[in-house]
Amino acid sequence: METRIFGDKKIIIRKLTPSDVNQPEKFQKFVNSLIAEDAMILMNTKKTKKDELEWLKRRLKEVKQRKAVYLIAENNKEIVGTCNILLERERSNHIGGLGIAVKQGFRGIGLGKYLMENSIKMAKADLRPTPKIIELGVYEGNLPAIALYKKMGFKPVAKIPNSVQYKGKLIVKIIMQLEI
Numbered sequence: 001m002e003t004r005i006f007g008d009k010k011i012i013i014r015k016l017t018p019s020d021v022n023q024p025e026k027f028q029k030f031v032n033s034l035i036a037e038d039a040m041i042l043m044n045t046k047k048t049k050k051d052e053l054e055w056l057k058r059r060l061k062e063v064k065q066r067k068a069v070y071l072i073a074e075n076n077k078e079i080v081g082t083c084n085i086l087l088e089r090e091r092s093n094h095i096g097g098l099g100i101a102v103k104q105g106f107r108g109i110g111l112g113k114y115l116m117e118n119s120i121k122m123a124k125a126d127l128r129p130t131p132k133i134i135e136l137g138v139y140e141g142n143l144p145a146i147a148l149y150k151k152m153g154f155k156p157v158a159k160i161p162n163s164v165q166y167k168g169k170l171i172v173k174i175i176m177q178l179e180i
């Protein structure tokens with residue numbers, strides 16, 4: 001766990017821990033804030049406390065099995081960012097799938113980049129087998145995310161048409177990869 005300043009905000013960066021099952025509300029609030037803003041993420045239905053508890057238990061099991069790493073950013077005990085890398089299975093277990101989100105009001109101050117860099121470091125150290133490629137899917141038009149990923153060295157490798165429903169349209173998902 002470490003405390004860092006981003007912009008004028010004091011942020012604690014920490015790993016997901018088993019005691020997080022005692023505070024599903026924190027995670028619920030974070031994910032529902034992204035859903036309420038219609039962020040360009042997969043989820044678009046509000047989550048209940050029970051949904052979050054089940055989700056947390058699944059994530060903790062993956063972390064324990066060394067199949068996932070999970071970093072959390074908090075400001076005043078509120079979750080303001082998360083980044084996770086989850087290993088794929090069997091013939092694809094050289095690939096870690098990355099997901100990231102930063103809360104509105106905490107963007108553009110370097111937090112997303114920091115979470116990504118450190119999640120990738122953690123993935124190399126903790127995941128078994130050690131991933132060789134980090135992969136993510138980003139929706140066409142998500143310019144801040146695409147700019148961040150390019151800055152991190154990710155390359156677009158595929159485009160999947162009609163992959164995602166967003167604001168009443170079917171949009172393209174771009175697959176990006178980074179060799180690590």
Ligand SMILES: CC(C)(COP(=O)(O)OP(=O)(O)OC[C@H]1O[C@@H](n2cnc3c(N)ncnc32)[C@H](O)[C@@H]1OP(=O)(O)O)[C@@H](O)C(=O)NCCC(=O)NCCS
Pocket residue numbers: 039040041100101102103106107108109110111112113114137138139142143144145147148149151
């Ligand atoms: C994408 C996201 C994670 C970026 O996080 P962030 O903390 O704002 O990013 P950072 O402040 O670390 O920015 C890092 C780099 O990304 C790029 N970037 C970030 N915001 C940008 C914006 N609004 N426009 C253009 N580039 C941007 C810049 O290259 C920036 O580097 P710079 O500040 O040196 O120019 C954040 O916008 C977010 O959570 N969005 C909603 C959820 C989402 O879209 N998740 C990704 C799904 S694939």
